[in-house]
Amino acid sequence: MKIMDRYILREFLIPFAYIIAGFSMMSIIIDLFNHLSEFIEAKASMWLIVRYYSCVFLQTLEYILPASLLFATIYTQSRMAKNSELTAMRACGVSFARMMTPYLAVAFTLSATAAILKETVTPSTTQWAETLSDNKFRPPKQQMINNISYYNSLNNRIWTIGSIDMADRWMADIKVKLERRDNSCYEEITAKSGKYMDGQWWFFDGRRQPCNADGIADKGKAPVIINPAGEAIPLLTENFYDVISERRKWEYFTTLEMLDYMEKHPNISREGLTSKKTDLHARLAIPWAGLLVTLFGIPVGARGSKQNAVVSIILAVALFLGFYFLTQFGIFCAKKHILWPWLGAWLSNIVASIAGMVMITKMR
Secondary structure, three states, rough: OOOHHHHHHHHHHHHHHHHHHHHHHHHHHHHHHHHHHHHHOOOOOHHHHHHHHHHHHHHHHHHHHHHHHHHHHHHHHHHHHOOHHHHHHHHHHOOHHHHHHHHHHHHHHHHHHHHHHHHHHHHHHHHHHHHHHHOOOOOOOOOOEEEEEEEEEEOOEEEEEEEOOOOEEEEEEEEEEEEEEOOOOOEEEEEEEEEOOOOOOEEEEEEEEOOOOOOOOOOOOOEEEEEEOOOEEEOOOOOHHHOHHOOOOOHHHHHHHHHHHHHOOOOOOHHHHHHHHHHHHOOOOHHHHHHHHHHHHHHHHOOOOOOEEEEEEEHHHHHHHHHHHEHHHHHHHHHHHOOOHHHHHHHHHHHHHHHHHHHHHHHH
16 A cells, blocks of 8 residues: 555544544434433343444444545545645646545445445344334343234235244244135145244144135045144245235345345335335445445545635535435435436435546546
């Protein structure tokens, strides 16, 4: 790494660390004011509080990270331009594109990390934090979901489940109706309990009742008893998350789960499908906002040699608010069928990247 790169990284990363720490502390303090009485009443341990706010940080990272990168980029570039450091680098034959490299390398790395976290860690941690908050910060002994229904339209199977303990994923009072193409039942599987283990369903203490052409129990055929000690049911190809998909919030789904859900629900209404496609593309687009606002912020900050720190901060705030207004506007237009789902979700990123490239070209 060259001396110039190390210098720019130091000048950039120090304010970035302060800014992202400040934004994080602000979000934690605001949330703490809302939940302080609940923490005290629940006698929550310090470890539980730290874990909760770690989850909250991951949840807000997609908003804090782009703002921090934008503020730090404009501040660093403005200060270097004011001190004529950018002019000195240009005079030494360093291109503006070369000077951008440290900023973009950091922004790309952090944006990629945010995208990976959003697909792997954030869905489960967000669900845990919201469940804990709903339970007044008392860890529940059981996390019960009652009266679950799921219809597999691809394989014509209807699931009804009395309850699911989300802590260990045990199900009680299970009934699965297997239907023909004309929607008449040809077999009904019932069980007192069940669990999805080792990639297949295990039912306990139940029976499999064949049905006649009218879809009712065939008295001429004896039901097959399911062993009370447990028996695998390989016929049922759904997984655990398929069955509870109708009770999960859409933001808890990963990208692959969203695609799988839409594939397995071909009868979604046009409005519902458009909304889900828009949310899918927004999920992919938002983590990369940090990279694109950095690309836009570099030439904006470089033009600010005559601006003081206050003006630079006001400019950064205005750009940040404008970017997220455009994000929400694009999503709104997509869900109202004014724009294609992919275009509405990526609109702010596209505008920021085009504007940044145009400004960078003029800087040359």
